[in-house]
Amino acid sequence: MHEITPTDGPSDRGFPIHTMDKIIHPSQVSGTVRPPCSKSYAQRALAAALLADGETTLSNIELCDDTRYAMDVITGLGAAVRQTGPAEYVIRGGLSPVTDTVNTGESGLATRLFTPVAALCDRRMTITGRGTMLRRPIGMMIEPLRNLGVEVRSNGYLPITVQGPLKGGETDVEATVSSQFLTGLLMSLPLAENDTVLHVEQPNSLPYLAVTVDLASKFRIRMEHNGFREFFIPGGQHYHPAKLHIEGDWSCAAFMLVAGAIAGEVTAKRMNTLSLQADLAIIQALTKAGAVIITTPDEITVRKRELTGFEFDATQRPDLFPVLAVLGANCEGTTRIRGVGRLLHKESNRAEAILSEYTKLGMDVELDDDVMTVRGGRLSGGTVDSRNDHRIAMAAAVAGLNASGPVTVTNAQAVTKSYPRFWEDLESLLSDKP
DSSP: OEEEEEEEEOOTTSSOEEEEEEEEOOOOEEEEEOOOBOHHHHHHHHHHHHHBSSEEEEESOOOOHHHHHHHHHHHHTTOEEEEEETTEEEEEOOOOOSOSEEEOTTOHHHHHHHHHHHTTSSSEEEEEOOGGGGGSOOGGGHHHHHHTTOEEEOSSSSOEEEEOOOOOEEEEEEOSSOSHHHHHHHHHGGGSSSOEEEEEESOOOHHHHHHHHHHHHHTTOOOEESTTSEEEEOSSOOBOOOEEEOOBOHHHHHHHHHHHHHHEEEEEESOOTTOOOGGGGHHHHHHHHTOEEEEETTEEEEEOOOOBOOEEEOTTOGGGHHHHHHHHHTSBSEEEEEOGGGGTTSSSOHHHHHHHHHGGGTOEEEEETTEEEEEOOOOOOEEEEOTTOHHHHHHHHHHHHTSSSOEEEESGGGGGGTOTTHHHHHHHHBSSOO
8 A cells, every 4th residue: 555645735723634645456454453432432422521520531532533623622611631541531521611612623423412512501602613514504403402492593504603501391303314413412401401302303323322322321311212203301410420431433443344355354353242333234234245254242353255245224324335335346246225315414425426436446336316236346446536535535445455456545634534543554454565
């Protein structure tokens, strides 16, 4: 694997963004990786630590871009953070903002999670972001927040200004585009003065809601739900400090496991194989495709053998789409992946990005309403623009392992959003480096 000389661009965090290209040569893979912590769990844990009365210890925290922004947000909202080990942080909670504006970067979860948290305050707070987050819709937050007692100013996109306090009550919540705002309400409303009933219209990403309920329970927060379609949240609760180890990220592990399935053998360590994370379902997809899979309670090994096309519903786990497309392209026969409608408002329009960019590698892929069809056949190599989307970049790199020629990924630095050491981990697996 080769790296092309990086160039610098502007950054809103005060240091330059290094853009770079990566060249992946056809290679066999063999070895072990330890994927980073789940940023879904990490961001929720940081929010809970902010809201807790006392000091919370979070271990196995790796600061990808999204988690770093979440850390910035909680300090802006009053938390005191100190690092006590290589991946351990102690957070003294206390919602007492030291700024009127917080920046959530390009994190959809941080934006939709911390807006209701900020709305607990009785002062005017503005939430803004950067890059593609400024073009991602947040209009679904406005009416429910107003129904729950919050003054809101927004045109449906960032920035959004809120002034609480969030009082509780009863409202409908639209969750077809994203469950992330519902997560924000579920984590904030226990601190409201009144009890709350939320009626959820067509809930999506149900595993992520299960993660939210599980995480809140670790801080002794109670809520009840009826199949995630209706929630009852008692008001006047308190977050209690906790000591929490953040489990490994199945979204990140999926790329390495598919690499094993198409190009050799990979073991992912420190992975909870009983996790509530949505993307644990990569095991199901790999099983359907026919890969060799060996699991223990805390690790998984995937080994290559002849793969066949499969059908998979990714509606509740849309982050798997890019790597599932690559897996399908390496299968004999046809693969059909359902849930395309969930791809429109990610870091890129992922449906269009997969169709446009991966066909440059010779992938036979087409979209028909809510279904992506991929026909197997060896990829040819070529150049893929990541569109500054971490998952498009990582899946393209995996595609290069079993292509007939090298694959160049431009804007390869996008991986820092979720998996900063992705390129190093992939390099460590290459058994026939050019």
